[in-house]
Amino acid sequence: MEYDWLSLLPHLILAGGAVVLVAAGAASRRFAGAVAPYFTVAVAAATAAAALMLWREPASSWFGALTVDPFFVIFAVIFAATLALVALLSARYAPLDGSDRPEYYALLIMVTCAVTFMASATNLVLIYVAIEFSSILSYILVGYVRGDRLSGEAGLKYFLYGAVASAVMLLGFGLLYAMTGATDLAAVAANLPHMGRSFETWGYVTVVTPSGGAAATLSPVFIFLAFGLILVGLGYKISAVPFHMWAPDAYQGAPTPVAAFLSVASKASGFAVILRLVLTLHGALDLVYGGWTKYLAALAVASMVFGVVVGIVQTDVRRLLAYSSIAHAGFALLGIVADTQLGFASVIVYLVLYAAMNIGAFGTVAVIGHVTGGYDLKDYAGMGRRHPVLAAALAVFLLALAGIPPLSGFFAKFYVLAALIDRDYIFLAVVAILASVVALFLYARVIKPMYFGKAEGEDVRRFSPAAAVALVICFLFTLLLGVWPQLLVAWAKAAIIPLLPRI
Amino acid sequence: MTITPLHFVGVSALLFGIGLLVVLTRRNAIGVLMGIELMLNAVNVQLVTFDRVYGPERLDGQLFSLFVITVAAAEAVVGLALILAVYRSRGTVAVDDLHELRG
Numbered sequence: 001m002e003y004d005w006l007s008l009l010p011h012l013i014l015a016g017g018a019v020v021l022v023a024a025g026a027a028s029r030r031f032a033g034a035v036a037p038y039f040t041v042a043v044a045a046a047t048a049a050a051a052l053m054l055w056r057e058p059a060s061s062w063f064g065a066l067t068v069d070p071f072f073v074i075f076a077v078i079f080a081a082t083l084a085l086v087a088l089l090s091a092r093y094a095p096l097d098g099s100d101r102p103e104y105y106a107l108l109i110m111v112t113c114a115v116t117f118m119a120s121a122t123n124l125v126l127i128y129v130a131i132e133f134s135s136i137l138s139y140i141l142v143g144y145v146r147g148d149r150l151s152g153e154a155g156l157k158y159f160l161y162g163a164v165a166s167a168v169m170l171l172g173f174g175l176l177y178a179m180t181g182a183t184d185l186a187a188v189a190a191n192l193p194h195m196g197r198s199f200e201t202w203g204y205v206t207v208v209t210p211s212g213g214a215a216a217t218l219s220p221v222f223i224f225l226a227f228g229l230i231l232v233g234l235g236y237k238i239s240a241v242p243f244h245m246w247a248p249d250a251y252q253g254a255p256t257p258v259a260a261f262l263s264v265a266s267k268a269s270g271f272a273v274i275l276r277l278v279l280t281l282h283g284a285l286d287l288v289y290g291g292w293t294k295y296l297a298a299l300a301v302a303s304m305v306f307g308v309v310v311g312i313v314q315t316d317v318r319r320l321l322a323y324s325s326i327a328h329a330g331f332a333l334l335g336i337v338a339d340t341q342l343g344f345a346s347v348i349v350y351l352v353l354y355a356a357m358n359i360g361a362f363g364t365v366a367v368i369g370h371v372t373g374g375y376d377l378k379d380y381a382g383m384g385r386r387h388p389v390l391a392a393a394l395a396v397f398l399l400a401l402a403g404i405p406p407l408s409g410f411f412a413k414f415y416v417l418a419a420l421i422d423r424d425y426i427f428l429a430v431v432a433i434l435a436s437v438v439a440l441f442l443y444a445r446v447i448k449p450m451y452f453g454k455a456e457g458e459d460v461r462r463f464s465p466a467a468a469v470a471l472v473i474c475f476l477f478t479l480l481l482g483v484w485p486q487l488l489v490a491w492a493k494a495a496i497i498p499l500l501p502r503i
Numbered sequence: 504m505t506i507t508p509l510h511f512v513g514v515s516a517l518l519f520g521i522g523l524l525v526v527l528t529r530r531n532a533i534g535v536l537m538g539i540e541l542m543l544n545a546v547n548v549q550l551v552t553f554d555r556v557y558g559p560e561r562l563d564g565q566l567f568s569l570f571v572i573t574v575a576a577a578e579a580v581v582g583l584a585l586i587l588a589v590y591r592s593r594g595t596v597a598v599d600d601l602h603e604l605r606g
Contacts, residue, residue, distance in 0.1 A: 125567045132574045136581050143585050152589045153601045159585050160535055160598065163578055164526055167542035170571065171519060174546045174553075178512075181557035183567060249604040 007060040007068040009050040010076050011120070014113035017043035018106045025102030032102040037466060040087035040105045044080040044112070051076035059498065064184045065123040070495040074348055075119035075272045078355050082265040083112040085470045089257040089363045092464035094370050096255050099146045107144075108261070111137040115269035122280070124173045124183040127273060131169070131237065134269060135162045138262060142254040154253020161246040162236065169233020175226035185280045192223065192284035223287050230277070231295070237270030238329045239322075241302040248314075251322040256369055259318060260362035263325040264355045271332060271351055275344060275499075278336060282501035297337045297428060303330025304435035311442045315377050317365050320442065321358075324401060327439060328354055331416060334432055338419035341493065341500060346415035348492035353412040353481055360397040360474030364390055367467050373460045380446060382455025390463075391450045393471055398443035400478045403436050408482040415489065511552035518545035532586045532596040536579065543575045 021039060024032040051073045059069035087105060090096060096104065114134035121127040139162065143155020177183055180191035235243035251259040278285065285292040307327025314320040332354070335347035368383065368390055369375050383391040400407035413436060420429045481488060518541060525538030547568040554564025590596050 125563075125570055128567075129570050129574060132578065136574075136577055139581050139585060143588060147592060149592045150604060152585065152592055153604055156532060156585045156589050157601055157604070159582050160532065163536075163539045163582065164523075164542070167522070167539055167546070170543065170546045171549075173567075174549045177564060177567065178549060178553040178556075181553065181561065181563070183563045252604050 004057075004060045007054055007057065008062070010047045010054075010080075011113060011116055013043060013047045013050055014109055014116060017046075018109040018113065021102055021106040021109065025100075025106070029102065036102050036105040037087045037091040040109055041084045043109055044084035044087070047083075047112075047116075048077050048080035051080065061122070063123075064186065065126045066117065066120040067122045068120055069498060070491075071272075071275070071499055072116075072120040074352070074491060074495045075268060076116050078268050078352055079112050079115050079119070079265050082261060082268075082355060082359060083108060085359050085363065085473065086257045086261045088466045088470035089260065089359075089366050090255070091466035092370070093255060093257055093366060093467075094461060095145055095148070099144055104141075104144060107137055107141055111141065111261070112265065115265050115272075118269040119272040121273070122185045122276065124176060124185070124188070127276075128166075128170060128173055131233065131273065132166055134266065135166060135237075138162075138258075138266060141258045142250050142262070144258065145255055148253075150253040151255070152253075154250045157253075158246045158250040165233050165236035165243060169230050169236075172226045172229030172231075172233070175222055175229065179222055179226065185276070189281050189284055192281065192287070223284065227285065227288055227292065228295075231299075234270050234274050234277075235299060238267050238274070238333075239326050240299050240329050240333060241306045241326060244303070244306075244326045244329075247326060248319045248322040251325075252316055252318045252375075256318060256362055256366035256375075259322075260359045260366070263321070263362060264358050267325065267329060268351045268355065271347060274336065275347060279344070279496075279499040279501060293337045293339055296333055297425075300330040300333035300337060301428070301431055303327060303333065304432060305330075308435050308438045308442055312438070312445065317375050317377060317380065317446060318362075320377075320446065321361060321365065324439065324442060325358065327435060328358070328401070331413065331432060331435070334428055335416045335419055337428065338416075338423050338425065340419055340422060341496060342415065342422060343419035344496045344500075345489065345492040346419045348495060349415050349485065349488055350412040352488060352492075353408040353478075353485070354401075356474050356477035356481065357397050357400040357407070357409055360471060360478060361394065361401060363467065363471050363474060364394040364397060367463045367471065368394070370467070371459050371461055371463050372457060374457070377446065377449055379457065381449045381453025383450040383453075386455050386459075393475055395447050395450065396475065397478060398446055400482070402440045402443045404440075406479075406482055408478050408480075408485070411482060411485040508552050508556050511548060515545045515549040515552070518542075518548060530597050530599055532589070532598055533583075535598060536582045536586070539582075540575055540579065543571055547571055 021036060054068055055070055055073050059067055061067045087108060111134055114130055114137060117130035118134060121130050139155055139159040142158050143152050145151035176188055180188045182188050182191055232243060239247040304327045307323045311320050311323030314323060332347050332350045335343045335350060372379055400409040403409040403413045417429050417432060522538045522541030522545060526535050529535050529538060550564040550568040586596050
């Protein structure tokens with residue numbers, strides 16, 4: 001079998017880039033620290049270019065363990081773009097002063113490598129390893145600020161929640177393996193509907209017999225249990241209620257550019273795994289009692305309602321954005337609940353548009369925090385007069401997150417709702433719209449003091465040109481994709497169609 | 504009495520349950536970490552059990568368990584480093600004392 005090494009290039013560039021940066025850091029700390037952000041941007045650009053080159057290539061599979069296809073390409077580009085923007089935002093970010101800079105960027109590149117593996121993995125072993133790879137690096141990044149009490153606390157909390165959630169998810173993977181004798185997703189999908197091996201059998205059994213006997217009466221319970229356990233780990237990754245508890249703490253305690261990365265790339269990677277599992281195991285999922293979409297819908301509604309309601313009472317802007325990102329995870333999940341081509345495509349569209357506006361929002365908060373030293377709603381009073389450009393940018397990003405029409409957030413929500421209404425899920429659509437209306441109040445809580453509050457306090461620092469470049473890019477995407485989303489929808493559909501289950 | 508895979512599943516479930524109980528009841532972060540390790544090893548028992556059920560020519564289960572052991576080691580390293588960082592700044596590793604972040 002011939003292997004197409006070119007198809008591994010996006011992964012290899014990221015892994016190589018991180019190693020080079022660590023080596024450069026060991027050779028000359030001053031030099032490596034100075035060029036690290038720009039080197040990271042170059043690595044991200046090379047990764048995106050290598051991924052885009054593979055767009056028209058036929059999907060190539062490595063031992064069935066990972067599959068490089070258009071679906072992977074779209075996610076790899078999201079991750080690479082996130083990496084570049086987060087690197088620019090971190091370039092002069094003051095709270096990171098005193099921590100090791102070259103290693104910070106190396107970790108950022110590595111965690112991007114991990115999430116690209118999550119988008120390409122099609123084997124339970126590799127999916128598990130990729131998820132843990134990205135989680136473990138994220139714990140380090142959240143707790144990266146040396147000597148900072150909050151950063152350390154956030155890192156440890158994130159670690160404890162994450163390690164338990166992933167252990168539970170691993171038990172789900174173990175059950176899937178126990179039932180099918182395979183770790184390859186395609187083989188799991190093929191064996192699961194007629195798993196007939198009795199749990200009483202011992203010794204070497206090589207033939208899969210059609211269902212019958214004791215195992216047949218056990219199977220629905222175990223299939224339900226396996227998918228339920230896996231959902232715990234993936235729900236934690238996308239921070240859906242009730243697995244969201246870590247998100248507000250981690251986003252508040254982490255360096256804010258890292259929070260931007262977690263809320264965009266980490267979440268998107270979770271969705272990539274969910275989409276792959278749902279699309280590949282579609283036939284097996286139908287065996288879940290009462291229909292699997294019902295359970296995802298419950299998760300989605302809980303996330304949207306809880307996110308906006310609890311978010312409204314927050315006073316720290318980073319916590320407020322964390323609850324907003326929980327609500328957005330719920331909204332995007334609804335696309336999967338629709339269970340149609342448009343539904344799955346709308347999730348990808350949602351993630352791309354959400355990436356631009358959410359990095360923009362977190363980025364502006366990071367820049368304002370850097371300049372004024374404050375992250376509390378009180379510190380935002382009068383920002384419209386103190387920093388008119390930053391305040392206007394933040395207002396635009398927040399209105400985009402709320403889904404106000406000319407901006408990209410509107411189209412993100414529009415396609416998900418269209419998919420829901422196509423399937424006559426009117427109740428879910430109404431709940432989603434109501435949650436979006438309430439979310440407008442959430443964002444208004446930040447916008448109001450900026451324009452109607454009295455300016456207080458002095459600036460402590462000037463903001464860096466690198467961060468400004470990142471914000472301008474996010475701003476252009478938020479405006480342009482709102483005017484012209486058709487191309488993106490076409491791409492998302494092209495990525496989804498080859499994966500759709502043949503029904 | 505013959506030993507069947509179901510018995511191993513029972514042992515694995517018991518270990519996992521004990522691990523979860525440790526995670527939920529321990530106040531000390533290192534204790535919680537030990538509970539997590541127990542949960543991962545419970546899954547390993549299950550993986551190698553079914554590796555034997557499915558025959559000697561396929562090694563998916565053993566392979567999976569080797570990866571789990573490696574990941575568990577990496578997780579323990581990072582976990583202990585974070586616990587150490589928190590201990591240096593606060594002088595305690597009790598999970599209940601992690602309450603400065605709230606809204």
